[in-house]
Amino acid sequence: MTNTLGETNVNSIQPAFANNYDGLRQACQMLETFVGKQELTTLRENFSGEDGAYFIGVALELANRIHAMPTTSERAEADAAPPVAYLRYSNCNAEWYVVKRSPALGEIQHEAYGFARPYGDGGETSMSNISIEKLLKLGVDLDIYFTPQPLDDIRSKPEAPPCP
Numbered sequence: 001m002t003n004t005l006g007e008t009n010v011n012s013i014q015p016a017f018a019n020n021y022d023g024l025r026q027a028c029q030m031l032e033t034f035v036g037k038q039e040l041t042t043l044r045e046n047f048s049g050e051d052g053a054y055f056i057g058v059a060l061e062l063a064n065r066i067h068a069m070p071t072t073s074e075r076a077e078a079d080a081a082p083p084v085a086y087l088r089y090s091n092c093n094a095e096w097y098v099v100k101r102s103p104a105l106g107e108i109q110h111e112a113y114g115f116a117r118p119y120g121d122g123g124e125t126s127m128s129n130i131s132i133e134k135l136l137k138l139g140v141d142l143d144i145y146f147t148p149q150p151l152d153d154i155r156s157k158p159e160a161p162p163c164p
Contacts, residue, residue, distance in 0.1 A: 016067040017060055024056060027063035034066055034087070034101075035144070036136045043144065058144055065148065071103040072111045083127075085114060085154055088146040089135050094118040096130055096140070097154060115151070 017027040024047075031040060046055035069086045085097035095117050102111040112130040 015060070015064045017063045019056070019060055024060065027060050030063055030066070031059065034062075034132060035142050036139065039141055039144075062144055066101060069098075070100045072100045072113050073103045074100070083151045084148050085146075085151050086148045087114075088143040089132075089140045090143060091138070091140045092119070096135060097151065098130060098132070099127070099151065101132075 015023075017023040017030075028040070028044060035043070043055060043059055046052065047059075049055070065086055083099045085099055086101075087098040089096040089098070096114060097117075098112045098114040100113040112132050113127065114130050115127050116130070
């Protein structure tokens, strides 16, 4: 579902993963190609903790958001709308914002599209291909609490400081 600007309204997405055991299992299986192993293990361990319902909700919302993201094969219609960042990855050197994902869910994500912003560089960022697989191999974390937002809003904010 899109708003008047043509952006996907993430709050109105029809869930692809139900809030039950099978839905959560399928969501976690799909998240394996977007979330680092240690980060996903920690998220799963929290399912049975005191705040389990909260973390289950985080995993399902994230999986449903990724499922509903535009894909790199969707060109004409999606490119006409202002780009929205759906995912944010970061480490001590940079942050990456993903606008489109590979069309094949559950497979290694070689073809994500978005932009990177190196910390302390202050240089101009440009849109390019992003290999989520490479980011995960480098230990870059997915910000599971990131809220999708227009890239123009992100670009207008000052960059985050690098890790100490």
